[in-house]
Amino acid sequence: MIELLAPAGNLERLKIAYLYGADAVYIGGYNYSLRANAINFSSEELKEAVMFAHNLNKKLYVTVNIVLHNKEIPGLVNYLKELANIGVDAVIVSDIAVINAIRKNKINLEIHLSTQASTLNYEAALFYKKLGVKRIVLAREASREDIKVIKEKTGLDLEAFIQGAMCTSFSGKCVLSNVTTNRDSNRGGCAQICRWTFKINDEDEIFSMTPKDLNMARYIEDMVNIGINSFKVEGRMRSVYYIATVIYEYRKLIDKMLSSTLKESDILYSNDIINRCANRESTAQFYTGLPTYKEQYFLGREEISNQDFLGIVLKQEKNKVLIEERNYFKVGDEVEFFGPNMAPLSFKINKIYNEDMEEIEVARHPRMQVYLEIDEALPEGAMMRLKVFDKNTYL
Amino acid sequence: MKKNKIILLVQSEDLIQKLKEESNITFLFPIKGFSVGFPKTFDIEEIKENAFIFVNRIMDNQAILEFKKLLDKLPKNIKGIVFDDLGVLNVLMNTPNNLVKILYLNHLNCNYESINAYLEFVDSVVVSTDITFEEIDEILKKAIKPVVLYTFGYVNIMYSRRTLITNYNDYYKKKVANLASLEDTITSHKFKIIEDPYGTVIYTSKPFNALNLRKKDNVLYNLINTVFLTDEEVLNILNNPLDLEDLYPYKYLSEKPTIVKIKEEEK
Numbered sequence: 001m002i003e004l005l006a007p008a009g010n011l012e013r014l015k016i017a018y019l020y021g022a023d024a025v026y027i028g029g030y031n032y033s034l035r036a037n038a039i040n041f042s043s044e045e046l047k048e049a050v051m052f053a054h055n056l057n058k059k060l061y062v063t064v065n066i067v068l069h070n071k072e073i074p075g076l077v078n079y080l081k082e083l084a085n086i087g088v089d090a091v092i093v094s095d096i097a098v099i100n101a102i103r104k105n106k107i108n109l110e111i112h113l114s115t116q117a118s119t120l121n122y123e124a125a126l127f128y129k130k131l132g133v134k135r136i137v138l139a140r141e142a143s144r145e146d147i148k149v150i151k152e153k154t155g156l157d158l159e160a161f162i163q164g165a166m167c168t169s170f171s172g173k174c175v176l177s178n179v180t181t182n183r184d185s186n187r188g189g190c191a192q193i194c195r196w197t198f199k200i201n202d203e204d205e206i207f208s209m210t211p212k213d214l215n216m217a218r219y220i221e222d223m224v225n226i227g228i229n230s231f232k233v234e235g236r237m238r239s240v241y242y243i244a245t246v247i248y249e250y251r252k253l254i255d256k257m258l259s260s261t262l263k264e265s266d267i268l269y270s271n272d273i274i275n276r277c278a279n280r281e282s283t284a285q286f287y288t289g290l291p292t293y294k295e296q297y298f299l300g301r302e303e304i305s306n307q308d309f310l311g312i313v314l315k316q317e318k319n320k321v322l323i324e325e326r327n328y329f330k331v332g333d334e335v336e337f338f339g340p341n342m343a344p345l346s347f348k349i350n351k352i353y354n355e356d357m358e359e360i361e362v363a364r365h366p367r368m369q370v371y372l373e374i375d376e377a378l379p380e381g382a383m384m385r386l387k388v389f390d391k392n393t394y395l
Numbered sequence: 396m397k398k399n400k401i402i403l404l405v406q407s408e409d410l411i412q413k414l415k416e417e418s419n420i421t422f423l424f425p426i427k428g429f430s431v432g433f434p435k436t437f438d439i440e441e442i443k444e445n446a447f448i449f450v451n452r453i454m455d456n457q458a459i460l461e462f463k464k465l466l467d468k469l470p471k472n473i474k475g476i477v478f479d480d481l482g483v484l485n486v487l488m489n490t491p492n493n494l495v496k497i498l499y500l501n502h503l504n505c506n507y508e509s510i511n512a513y514l515e516f517v518d519s520v521v522v523s524t525d526i527t528f529e530e531i532d533e534i535l536k537k538a539i540k541p542v543v544l545y546t547f548g549y550v551n552i553m554y555s556r557r558t559l560i561t562n563y564n565d566y567y568k569k570k571v572a573n574l575a576s577l578e579d580t581i582t583s584h585k586f587k588i589i590e591d592p593y594g595t596v597i598y599t600s601k602p603f604n605a606l607n608l609r610k611k612d613n614v615l616y617n618l619i620n621t622v623f624l625t626d627e628e629v630l631n632i633l634n635n636p637l638d639l640e641d642l643y644p645y646k647y648l649s650e651k652p653t654i655v656k657i658k659e660e661e662k
Binding site (some may be wrong): 040057068070072073076094099100101117118120122123124125126127139141142145150169170172174175179181183184187188189193194196200203205206209211258267275286289292293295296298 | 423427453454455456458459477480481482483484485486488501502503505506507508509512513523525526527533534552553554555556557558559562563566567569571575576577578579580581582584588594597599647648651653655
């Protein structure tokens with residue numbers, strides 16, 4: 001089983017993630033979840049999310065991955081029972097109190113061990129296996145060799161991050177946020193102090209510990225070969241455009257890998273698309289060795305924001321496509337559509353119509369609805385972006 | 396007056412000599428290759444006293460193999476082990492030994508249910524430093540075995556596998572030593588940072604004073620971490636029945652609950 005696992009901070013992003021190719025989505029429930037400042041899901045939304053996933057024959061995992069304090073213990077069992085009743089496919093946990101609550105109360109929930117537990121060796125994995133854990137979300141510090149050995153010695157399902165932001169610290173081993181801002185990093189309040197800048201001794205140059213992002217597009221096939229089952233994208237607080245873009249690209253890479261048609265040009269092209277969407281540089285981080293200064297930022301975050309995301313397809317009637325605008329575009333722009341079950345479609349905008357079907361030159365207001373004339377079929381939810389990369393130049 | 400036993404995480408050989416007749420004190424040695432965040436670590440052969448070893452490194456598979464070798468050659472004067480990685484626990488559970496096993500999952504044992512769950516596998520657990528005194532009291536009431544309380548010392552507040560000082564030196568062609576001071580440029584919080592081949596640790600800039608915990612019940616040991624402290628400071632702390640709050644006022648996170656959601660802060 002090879003699984004592409006997407007994050008979602010709300011129902012809209014969850015639906016986009018599935019439609020763009022995720023096999024499973026992980027979300028935070030209304031309680032006990034890190035990323036406390038993501039929107040997260042109410043009980044009713046959890047039910048809708050499960051129904052949506054299962055109708056597509058896909059899976060939904062719920063994070064219950066905070067480090068619990070005493071006051072959070074009393075409601076825990078009822079919450080877990082509710083998740084089981086709703087029908088979530090697994091919970092992602094880090095605190096042994098949650099594992100014990102599931103075991104001792106015989107709650108029908110599959111347990112995945114969160115990356116917060118920083119599992120880097122097979123003996124730790126075996127300990128958790130004895131506790132009933134079915135899957136280990138590996139520490140982001142796991143090297144290729146570590147992963148291979150853990151798989152060989154445990155036979156457990158292994159999940160690894162393939163895309164997204166990195167913590168500087170071992171997950172769970174950092175309370176800089178608690179000390180500096182009183183926001184609890186292990187209970188969802190992390191203020192990302194590791195992305196701040198520091199003065200070290202009396203040196204003039206700023207000290208930084210900010211890591212570049214993780215990007216494993218090049219290593220997907222190798223990761224399958226050493227036993228990774230689930231490929232996880234980080235970012236429950238990311239936008240719909242980010243989720244759609246990243247999941248779409250990794251879906252293509254995985255499918256091509258599985259059909260033995262993956263080419264170097266596919267990897268290079270997808271990498272450029274993903275990196276531009278993420279606005280950050282990315283590397284394989286620990287997979288190929290201990291990161292050096294090259295895997296960090298030293299001069300601020302060096303991010304270049306863009307307005308590539310132009311709009312979403314709301315519907316199509318014959319050759320009239322209704323677009324909800326996200327960023328400014330105009331007649332003459334070279335754009336690209338991508339969406340569920342479609343290959344990217346390049347298109348030069350020759351006419352734009354407003355809702356009264358009057359011709360206009362520019363779509364300048366976010367959320368305004370405009371029509372374009374396009375002969376090809378476009379699915380609802382397809383996204384329109386500025387065309388920056390041309391696949392033909394990679395061949 | 397009630398006097399709990401002390402487990403002293405040591406750095407100074409002179410201090411060990413001065414304290415070795417104290418029956419109330421157990422020495423805890425950070426071990427070379429298996430401990431991170433210490434200016435001084437010890438080879439197992441250097442330890443002559445009855446003592447515990449401190450293994451706080453997050454282990455990869457290779458480190459686990461090395462740990463198994465260490466366990467095989469562990470001399471009889473090593474009576475116990477304080478460790479962070481659950482792989483170490485699994486090895487200890489599957490290897491015949493008489494060691495006292497104390498789990499120190501830094502930052503993660505914050506509630507009585509977790510602590511009691513681990514107490515089914517180990518002799519004791521170090522309670523997290525990241526909770527309030529009130530929360531500690533509830534844990535002490537509910538723990539099924541005596542626990543260990545971090546009672547004095549600088550607190551390890553970040554542990555990265557990255558060699559952050561080396562990376563800084565390589566990028567800027569600098570020669571900053573592996574122990575340095577840090578100050579963030581936004582809030583001016585100060586920290587200590589130390590690097591070794593197994594990663595980088597950031598500590599608070601002041602020692603956490605929880606000497607008031609010395610009088611609590613259901614405590615196996617009060618842990619005093621001597622890293623960055625002088626011998627005189629340690630002796631003063633050990634010999635003084637007072638809580639020394641004038642000298643060491645820093646209470647870390649023990650008096651004010653942390654915020655989970657930003658909305659809570661706004662209320």
